[in-house]
Amino acid sequence: MARSGRRRKGEGAIVERIAGWSIRHRALAIGGWLALVVVAVLGSALVSGPGADTDDPRESGVVKRVLNAQKNYEPILENVLIQPLDGGGKFLDNPALVEAADDLVAEINKTPGAVTGLRTPMNPGTERQISADGRSGLVTFFVAGPNEQMTPHFDAVVKAVDTVAERHKDVRVVQAGDVSLSRAVDDAIKEDFAGAETTSLPITLVILLVVFGALVAASIPLLLAATTVAGTFGLLAVLERWVAVNSAVTSMILLIGVAVSVDYSLFYLRREREERAAGRGVAESLHIASRTSGHVVAVSGLTVIVCVCGLLFSGLDVFRGLTLGTALVVGLAMLASVTVLPALLATLGHRIDKGRIPWLGKRRTTVVESRGWQKLARAVVRRPKVWGGAAVLVLLAMAVPMTDMRLQDAAVVNSLPRSAPTVDAAIRMQESFPGAPTSARVAVWNKDGGRPDTPEVLDAVDKLRERIADSGGQLYGPVSTVRVDDVLVVRVPLAGTGTDEVSNDALETLREVALPRTLGTVDGVGFAVGGRTAFAEDFKEQLGGRAAIVIGFVLLLALGLLLVVFRSVAIPLISIVLNLLSMGAAYGVLTWVFQDGAFSSLLGFTPYGGVAGWLPLFMFVVLFGLSMDYHIFILSRIRERRLAGAGPREAVVGGIAASAGVVTSAAVIMTAVFSVFITLSAIENKMMGVGMAVAILIDATLVRGVLLPAAVALLGERAWTLPRWLEWLPGKGERPEPVPAPHAAGSPEHAHID
DSSP states (O other), X not given: OOOOOOOOOSHHHHHHHHHHHHHHTHHHXXXXXXXXXXXXXXXXXHOOSOOOOOOOXXXXXXHHHHHXXXXXOOOEEEEEEEEESSOOOOSTTOHHHHHHHHHHHHHHTTSTTSEEEEEOTTSTTOGGGBOTTSSOEEEEEEEOOXXXXXXXXXXXXXXXXXXXXXXXXXXXXXXXXXXHHHHHHHHHHHHHHHHHHHHHHHHHHHHHHXXXXXHHHHHXXXXXXXXXXXXXXXXXXXXXXXXXXXXXXXXXXXXXXXXXXXXXXXXXXXXXXXXXHTTOOHHHHHHHHHHHHHHHHHHHHHHHHHHHHGGGGGOOHHHHHHHHHHHHHHHHHHHHHHTXXXXXXXXXXXXXXXXXOTTTHHHXXXXXXXHHHHHHHHHHHHSHHHHHHHHHHHHHHHHGGGGGOOXXXXXXXXXXXXXXXXXXXXXXXXXXXXXXXXXXXXXXXXXXXXXXXXXXHHHHHHHHHHHHHTSTTSBOSOOEEEEETTEEXXXXXXXXXXXXXXXXXXXXXXXXXXXXXXXXXXXXXXXXXXXXXXXXXXXHHHHXXXXXXXXXXXXXXXXXXXXXXXXXXXXXXXXXXXXXXXXXXXXXXHXXXXXXXXXXXXXXXXXXXXXXXXXXXXXXXXXXXXXXXXXXXXXXXXXXXXXXXXXXXXXXXXXXXXXXXXXXXXXXXXXXXXXXXXGSSSHHHHHHHHHHHHHHHHIIIIIIIIIHHHHHHHHGGGGGOOOGGGXXXXXXXXXXXXXXXXXXXXXXXXXXXX
16 A cells, blocks of 8 residues: 655655646747757857956966966967987087077078077077987077967967978977967867767767667657757857856766766656556656656756855866856756656657667567666665675775875876877977976066066076076076066976976975075065966865865755755765765775776876876765765655555665666766766876766665665664654655556565565
């Protein structure tokens, strides 16, 4: 006998009413969704103008704001390495090297005013333009303005370098610097984005064909995913005028959008199929699906949005665009799943099963409970302490490497493969002239306004050059200076790769010792240090200082949301603890693979001894929300059976078996989509792909199959009770759940569990 109860006027009822309206007004629901997507895409094409810019954290942000306040852009520092292809000998004694350097200067000078501050190994007083071993020479210069001419001037310089390299094939002539390295990164991101876009959708379609066994049913989640992502990018292009969206964020939003759109569609479609397989009509099946799976989709979507909003507490501008994009794509996916999806299913009716795949379609269009997961769940609830304890030990063992995790952003030379010519040039340049490819930027300004390059300041810069020789190898030359209106920019190469401990120590020496003892002695002068090393260190410190606030916000909001949804204290606490366990295990694998270098040759990367500083917190926020999908869906199925009269342990087995097909399919799709990141070129994308795919796999196997049923079985009735002092929470009074579909003998409802 099913338990009776009052209908709850809560979230489930709202979702059911929205879905009911969409079913009754199918054309309006489908047309409205398509109109929204079209308007978003067209709006992005019509809105023009410069986009918003991000502000860098801490001292790096000071440098950026000071330079942005100037009328003219900061000139671009570029470097050209000239060295023999093999062999040795001194640079000045090698006619081929000297001739190549002279030819480069002549070629650059063919574009008058293209560069300023040109320094070569042949100039008097430029000993630091020759490497310590004497083999290599470095030509440095700033690409000059005015603003509208900087890009043409840069292109002219690149053409000059390529021309000289073609003429002197017996000599290595390669370029790396501010813009050349940035372009290499941007080009890699664009290629990665295109690859992710073309790879993720076909993979998802193949998996959906296997899951549903019918072409029409498989196409619907993909159609919703494509329109959701298109609408999101259209809206982002409009909102980008006010909120900066990093180019690297787009690939993340694409894959997260595909994953959640397909997941939410899958929850709905499988439940509707299950009800039709039980003999119910299309209309009744859709109403039941909206009351159950629709409710789960709404709660899951809100949980993801709430969790990702925690990134805003980091105080980092770069996360604002990521938060906005993720919230938009998840929100649109949630909206599509409770509006246009029911309308489409109502329109198609039984035709949803058209286009069956031979040898697969008949089996896939008949919904059955998983016998394998049913047997596992039955074994777990019989001995929950043994199974649960063993699973906890496995996850803790996987998490052990996390204790040695070292947060360190990858320098450009570590991030991209050496097959990229600019990256190879930067690596060779770093070996011969440490710090030259990504030198620190010291902004110097007069606090009272006016010219910064006073005799006192220039004298302090000369003293800084002298101190470099006494820095113990932490600071290097050549030191370059250029004036940008009322700011003097001093470029100081740092030891190390740019983001490692050696570079960070050199940055500290520059900030805390060298500059205070030189520029710091000049009255009325302000200065700050920026650059790639400074930004990475400031970013890490800012993030580390706010991480506890972000994590606390996510945990408290998730606890509150689940408390209201399930009207239980134990269930939210179980979900949070299990999420933390799976997250720790994923962090451990991430550290073992990328910091320790396991499978580096297989995955195509070179370990640099650390994990990207932003990744663990990003993974925590996003995965905490995404993994709640499975927990909420499984727990809802368990609660359905509990309310239908099943005993505590029978309800667990039944809920696990009934949700197995959906959860397995969703996990396979999400894992496949995130695995696309592993195929991308940047090591940060590979880290994200491995970390998120491993976390999803752990959630869908150990957590779903062992830990969750063990915890709920151990608690028994206590899992679903609420203390009296929390009775004031909204949602009092249970709504009647749909009567479970008839089950064959041997199903969980007929199995006795000791």
